[in-house]
Amino acid sequence: MVSLVWKVVVVFGILAVGSQGSLPQPRSQRRVSPVRYDRSENLASSVEAQSEERFQEVRRGDQRRVLLQRGARKDADIYLRHEGLRDDAATRTNCKNRPIDLVFIIDSSRSVRPAEFKKAKEFLQAMVDSLVIGRDATRVGLVNYASTVKIEFLLNTFFDKSSVMQALGQVEPLASGTMTGMAIRTAMEKAFTKEAGARSASMNIAKVAIIVTDGRPQDKVEEVSATARASGIEIYAVGVDRADMASLKLMASQPHDDHVFYVETYGVIEKLTSKFRETLCGLDPCDQGHNCQHICVNSGDSYICKCRPGYILNPDKKTCSRADACTQGHDCQHICVNTRDSYMCQCRTGYVLNTDKKTCSRMDSCSSEHNCQHICVKSGDSYVCMCRKGYLLNADNKTCSRSDPCALGHDCHHICENSDASYVCKCRAGYVLNTDQKTCSRKTKL
Structure with a gap:
C-alpha cells in the first residue's frame, strides 16, 4: 500500500530573473506540492482524474478573472502597441518571459523506450511553445546524451519557434549508457559559448539548463555541475521513474525545492509543463487581478497603472482624472x-x-478692419481715428463732420467768412482790408 500513497517530493517554485541570471518570479505565487506517480495504471488513472478535476476548477476561476479584467487588458494591449512594447508572439502565447539562453539536456539511454522518449520530446515542445523564441528573445539549444553526447542544435541554429519545435520532434535516441556528467560538461563548454549563440554576461540574460533523465548517472555529476553553476548556468533537474533523487539534487541549482522535479512515468511528464511554463514565463500580474481604473501595464513581477489619452493618473496611482492640458x-x-x-x-x-x-x-491694426471714417492711425497695440483737414472728429471718435473755421477761432479784425476748409477776413462798409489780410482801415475820401 505504501507504493500507492502519494508522496510529496518537491514543492514547485517560481523563480525570479535577477542579475545572477534567475528567472522571473510572479507577484503572487501559487506553490503546489506535486504528487509522485506510481506506474500502476489504476493509480495513474485516479491521479489524472483528480488532476483534471482540479484543472477544470482552476480554469473556471481563471476564466471568471479574465472576463473581469478583459476591458483593462484590452486597453493595456492598445497602450503597449502604441508604445512599441507589445511583442506579437508574446500576445499569442501570453508568455512574459525575459530573453533567456535555454539548453535542454535530454537522456536517451536504452532505459528510455521509444514511446517514452516521444513523451519527453513532447514535453520539451510544450515548453518551447509557451516561450517567445527569436534572435533577440529566448534562444534554445538541445544536447542529447546516453553513453555518448550529441549536440542536436545550438542556441544560434534556429531563431523561430516552428523550426525549434520541428527539430525537437526529429531527435532520435542514442540507446546505451547514462553519462549525465559528460552531457553537462559538453553543454557548459560547447553549448553555452559565444560561438554557439550564448549572449554575453553584460546583457544580463539568464543561462538555463533543463536536464531530463530517468536513471542514475554512470559518471560523476557533482563537480561538473558545481562548475557549471559557478559559471552562471542555472540548472533544473527533472527525474523520471528510476531517476536517483540524490543525483538530481547534486546537479540542480539551489534552492532544490525550486529546481528539482520528479514524476513516476513519462506518461505523466506533461503534468510538469504548466509548472515550467510558470517558472520560465512568470504569471501575468495584470491577469492576476489589479485595481487600475483605465490601463494595467506589467512591470517586472508587478504592475503599474496608466491612463487613457486626455487623462492623468491621480496621486493614488490607480484612478484617473481628465487632464487640464494647459497645466x-x-x-x-x-x-x-x-x-x-x-x-x-x-x-x-x-x-x-x-x-x-x-x-x-x-498685428497692423489699421491694415485689418477698423471703423474710422477718415484716417486710421496706429497707437500701440491698437489705433485712433482722425479726420481730414476741414473736418472735426465727432464724439464717437470714429466719424467726422465738416468744421466751421470761423467758429473755432480767427484773427479777423471785422468779419470772418468760412472758405472751404479755412476762412478769409473781410471788412465792414467804409473799411478796406489791409495787406495783412486781417485788419481793416477806414477808407480815405478823395
Missing part, C-alpha cells in the same frame, strides 16, 4: 486654451496667431 505643459507663446482632450493657442489683443498655431506677431 501639463504647452508651447503657446501667449495664451493656452483647453479643448476636449488637448489645447489650442491664442494671442493677446493686438497680435495675430502665426501659421505654426503657437507663436504670435504684432
Whole structure:
C-alpha cells in the first residue's frame, strides 16, 4: 500500500530573473506540492482524474478573472502597441518571459523506450511553445546524451519557434549508457559559448539548463555541475521513474525545492509543463487581478497603472482624472486654451496667431478692419481715428463732420467768412482790408 500513497517530493517554485541570471518570479505565487506517480495504471488513472478535476476548477476561476479584467487588458494591449512594447508572439502565447539562453539536456539511454522518449520530446515542445523564441528573445539549444553526447542544435541554429519545435520532434535516441556528467560538461563548454549563440554576461540574460533523465548517472555529476553553476548556468533537474533523487539534487541549482522535479512515468511528464511554463514565463500580474481604473501595464513581477489619452493618473496611482492640458505643459507663446482632450493657442489683443498655431506677431491694426471714417492711425497695440483737414472728429471718435473755421477761432479784425476748409477776413462798409489780410482801415475820401 505504501507504493500507492502519494508522496510529496518537491514543492514547485517560481523563480525570479535577477542579475545572477534567475528567472522571473510572479507577484503572487501559487506553490503546489506535486504528487509522485506510481506506474500502476489504476493509480495513474485516479491521479489524472483528480488532476483534471482540479484543472477544470482552476480554469473556471481563471476564466471568471479574465472576463473581469478583459476591458483593462484590452486597453493595456492598445497602450503597449502604441508604445512599441507589445511583442506579437508574446500576445499569442501570453508568455512574459525575459530573453533567456535555454539548453535542454535530454537522456536517451536504452532505459528510455521509444514511446517514452516521444513523451519527453513532447514535453520539451510544450515548453518551447509557451516561450517567445527569436534572435533577440529566448534562444534554445538541445544536447542529447546516453553513453555518448550529441549536440542536436545550438542556441544560434534556429531563431523561430516552428523550426525549434520541428527539430525537437526529429531527435532520435542514442540507446546505451547514462553519462549525465559528460552531457553537462559538453553543454557548459560547447553549448553555452559565444560561438554557439550564448549572449554575453553584460546583457544580463539568464543561462538555463533543463536536464531530463530517468536513471542514475554512470559518471560523476557533482563537480561538473558545481562548475557549471559557478559559471552562471542555472540548472533544473527533472527525474523520471528510476531517476536517483540524490543525483538530481547534486546537479540542480539551489534552492532544490525550486529546481528539482520528479514524476513516476513519462506518461505523466506533461503534468510538469504548466509548472515550467510558470517558472520560465512568470504569471501575468495584470491577469492576476489589479485595481487600475483605465490601463494595467506589467512591470517586472508587478504592475503599474496608466491612463487613457486626455487623462492623468491621480496621486493614488490607480484612478484617473481628465487632464487640464494647459497645466501639463504647452508651447503657446501667449495664451493656452483647453479643448476636449488637448489645447489650442491664442494671442493677446493686438497680435495675430502665426501659421505654426503657437507663436504670435504684432498685428497692423489699421491694415485689418477698423471703423474710422477718415484716417486710421496706429497707437500701440491698437489705433485712433482722425479726420481730414476741414473736418472735426465727432464724439464717437470714429466719424467726422465738416468744421466751421470761423467758429473755432480767427484773427479777423471785422468779419470772418468760412472758405472751404479755412476762412478769409473781410471788412465792414467804409473799411478796406489791409495787406495783412486781417485788419481793416477806414477808407480815405478823395
